[in-house]
Amino acid sequence: MTGTPAVEVRSVRMVYGSGPSATFALDDVGLTVEPGRFVALIGPSGCGKSTLLRLVAGLEQPERGDIRVHGVTPAEACAAKLIGLVPQSPALLPWMSVLRNVTLPQKVNRRAAARRARIAGLTGRQPPAAGPDMRELLRRAGLGDVARKLPGQLSGGMRQRVAIVRAFGLRPDVLVMDEPFSALDEFTRESLQDQLLDLWEESETTVLFVTHSVTEAVRLADTVVVMASGPGRIVEGIEVDLPRPRRGQLLGERRFHAYEDLIRDRLRRAWHHDAA
Ligand SMILES: Nc1ncnc2c1ncn2[C@@H]1O[C@H](COP(=O)(O)OP(=O)(O)OP(=O)(O)O)[C@@H](O)[C@H]1O
Numbered sequence: 001m002t003g004t005p006a007v008e009v010r011s012v013r014m015v016y017g018s019g020p021s022a023t024f025a026l027d028d029v030g031l032t033v034e035p036g037r038f039v040a041l042i043g044p045s046g047c048g049k050s051t052l053l054r055l056v057a058g059l060e061q062p063e064r065g066d067i068r069v070h071g072v073t074p075a076e077a078c079a080a081k082l083i084g085l086v087p088q089s090p091a092l093l094p095w096m097s098v099l100r101n102v103t104l105p106q107k108v109n110r111r112a113a114a115r116r117a118r119i120a121g122l123t124g125r126q127p128p129a130a131g132p133d134m135r136e137l138l139r140r141a142g143l144g145d146v147a148r149k150l151p152g153q154l155s156g157g158m159r160q161r162v163a164i165v166r167a168f169g170l171r172p173d174v175l176v177m178d179e180p181f182s183a184l185d186e187f188t189r190e191s192l193q194d195q196l197l198d199l200w201e202e203s204e205t206t207v208l209f210v211t212h213s214v215t216e217a218v219r220l221a222d223t224v225v226v227m228a229s230g231p232g233r234i235v236e237g238i239e240v241d242l243p244r245p246r247r248g249q250l251l252g253e254r255r256f257h258a259y260e261d262l263i264r265d266r267l268r269r270a271w272h273h274d275a276a
């Protein structure tokens with residue numbers, strides 16, 4: 001333990017455009033995530049959730065403020081494959097089979113091992129052992145039969161699952177997921193939530209997870225971060241003090257619903273504040 005947070009966002013401002021048409025996607029956003037924590041971000045459409053994830057993943061630069069991933073810049077963390085991103089719309093390589101789409105990053109990742117070791121030296125993080133068996137992960141995600149197909153031959157939800165499996169395969173230190181399960185049916189979603197929790201529990205991965213589902217946030221997260229818009233900002237971080245695994249009877253208990261009610265209340269307030 002180095003005591004360095006897995007993710008540290010300090011006083012971040014992100015503006016799209018300029019002049020009168022400028023959008024303050026985020027303003028004065030601060031967030032500290034300790035290693036191994038599962039953090040869910042929830043908030044109205046347009047409050048900057050995807051923007052915050054893209055900044056952490058090094059895909060955009062903040063106008064102001066500072067972001068560190070295990071003590072290094074997002075660009076360095078990305079180069080060392082410390083970060084795995086599941087974007088809001090999956091980007092698969094259309095000319096490659098499902099199996100190659102999920103195994104290629106693993107191969108690239110192995111080649112990045114040297115860079116990874118260098119950054120690991122900076123961060124004090126150990127590079128992970130070899131990645132998991134992708135065929136097995138595909139099978140567990142219900143994709144065993146389509147491993148040889150091209151992304152264009154799959155449904156939207158299936159493509160989303162391929163992107164999730166691909167990110168799991170990288171065993172990143174920080175897994176950043178943007179509404180990964182929103183396009184899935186209830187049973188597939190629950191199965192993938194369980195797989196994500198298994199991965200998280202066995203690998204000390206830190207997870208930043210955007211969702212619009214209050215129930216999903218309470219089921220998965222240690223901390224639920226509620227955001228509001230105009231400008232995009234963090235309103236509150238709510239610690240979810242419920243035992244794991246959170247399944248079965250617990251989901252119907254009053255203490256589970258109490259967290260759902262609390263988060264809904266905070267979202268409602270954020271929404272009224274925005275609308276006012
Ligand atoms: N590339 C861009 N160019 C200009 N404006 C952008 C861009 N990306 C996002 N925005 C604006 O920034 C704000 C935040 O967008 P963002 O996609 O982060 O929201 P979100 O919270 O992820 O919303 P949703 O829940 O709908 O996915 C919005 O007002 C959006 O219009």
Ligand SMILES: [Mg+2]
Nearest residue numbers: 049050088178
């Ligand atoms: Mg979004």
